[in-house]
Amino acid sequence: MRTLIDFDAAPAFAIPAIDARGAPTVCEGMLLEGPQGWGEFSPPADGGDTEAARWLTAAAEPGTVGWPDPLRGRVPIAVPVPALDTDRAHAMAASSGCRAADVTVIGTADSLAGDIARVAAVRDAIGTAGALRCIPYRRWDVETAVRAIEALAEAAGGLEFVEQPCRTIAELAAVHHRVDVLVAVDASAFELAGVTPGALADAADLAMLRCGPLGGVRRALRVAEATGLPCTVGSAGETSVGLAAGLALAGVLPQLRFACGLGTGLLRGGDVVGGRSLIPVDGHLPVAPMPAAPDRALLERFAITDPARVAWWRNRLRRATGS
Structure with missing residues (x-):
């Protein structure tokens, strides 16, 4: 991989954003340039080296071997x-x-x-025909999940699904068998923990795929096939370079019943990509054969300038390569 990508020249970026609670945060990462184009390496700061290695594989994929040919030209977005x-x-x-x-x-x-109240407000905004999904970010135990899902579904006039209401696979399975709302499992979280695809299928109705944590488009496709579940694609907070990989994955799934959670560009205060920044238009985003190249002026604007933080990211990348 080192013969194809100059890791030492990879720019590090930090872009202001808002997090799931609506609080200010920063999206950080690095961009890797290969012979065919760019990829994004932005594993979470609290993740381990195994997870970072998956992100590195995903970041190297578009610039080296490229992505499979898509089955659809655009993807519905939530x-x-x-x-x-x-x-x-x-x-x-x-x-x-x-x-x-x-x-x-x-x-x-x-x-x-x-x-x-928030769910009811969003229902009013998207209308009765819109698909409304809830994400509690694994905060609930089984009893809390069952009560909350029932209350939220009533307030929403119906939920399409609830994503990852509990932390463990056993809790998720228990909720799955007690509620009428579809339950989505975060395949990347459990795949990293070694949970079998069969266990995922027993615990949920659909799988949420995230390209970076799963190791790229091809590897995510293999995980999707192994689960046997309907799948959709979510974001891990990437820039438009990383979101393009999620769209490539959505573009090659054999079936795509659910809108993809790839609209997180709406939460960022900037991007590394200029004219092709991936912000939904008419509820959709395009599937492209490769990510747009970053804009040099934007890379300078959002460059990490703290030498210690730059060193932290370069060390993270070095460990992900196994060197």
Whole structure:
């Protein structure tokens, strides 16, 4: 891989954004240039070296071997709605042009009322024909999940699915067998933990695939096939370079019943890509044969300037290569 990609020249970036709770955060990572184009290496800061190695494989894929030929030219997208107040949540969903929404919910005893109000506001924004999904980010135990899902589904006038309501596969399976709403499993989280595809199929109705954590488009396709579940594709907070890989994955799935959670460009305060920045238009994003090249001016604007942080990222990349 080192003969194809100059790791020492990889630029490191930091872009302001808002997180799932609506709080300010920063999206950080590195961009890798191969003979055919660019890829993104942006594993989470708290992840291990095994996870980072998967991200490196995904980042090297578009610039070296490329992606499989797509089956569709564009992909339906869900607008991400953080845990905002009802007015901001409504405005975000209404202005996105998307016909599906991924709504962050907390689901604790003191936050459920706010979650219900947010879900109802988003339903009003996208209409009764829109697909509304809830994401609690693995915060719930089984009993909390069952109660919250029932309440949220009633407030929404129906949920398309709830993604990863619990932390463990056993808890997820228990919820799956007790609620009428479809349950989505984060395939990357459990695949890294060594959970078998058969166990995933027993615990959920569909699988959420994330290209970076799964090691690229080809590897994610193998995971999708092994689960035997309907699949959709989610974001891990990437720039447009990384989101292009998620769109490439969505473009080659044999079937795509659900809108993809790849609208996270709406949560960023910038991008490394200029004119081809991946912001949904009319609720869709295009599938491209390779990511757009980063804009040099934007790379300079969002470059990490703290020498210690640059060194941290270069060390993370070095460990991911096994050197």
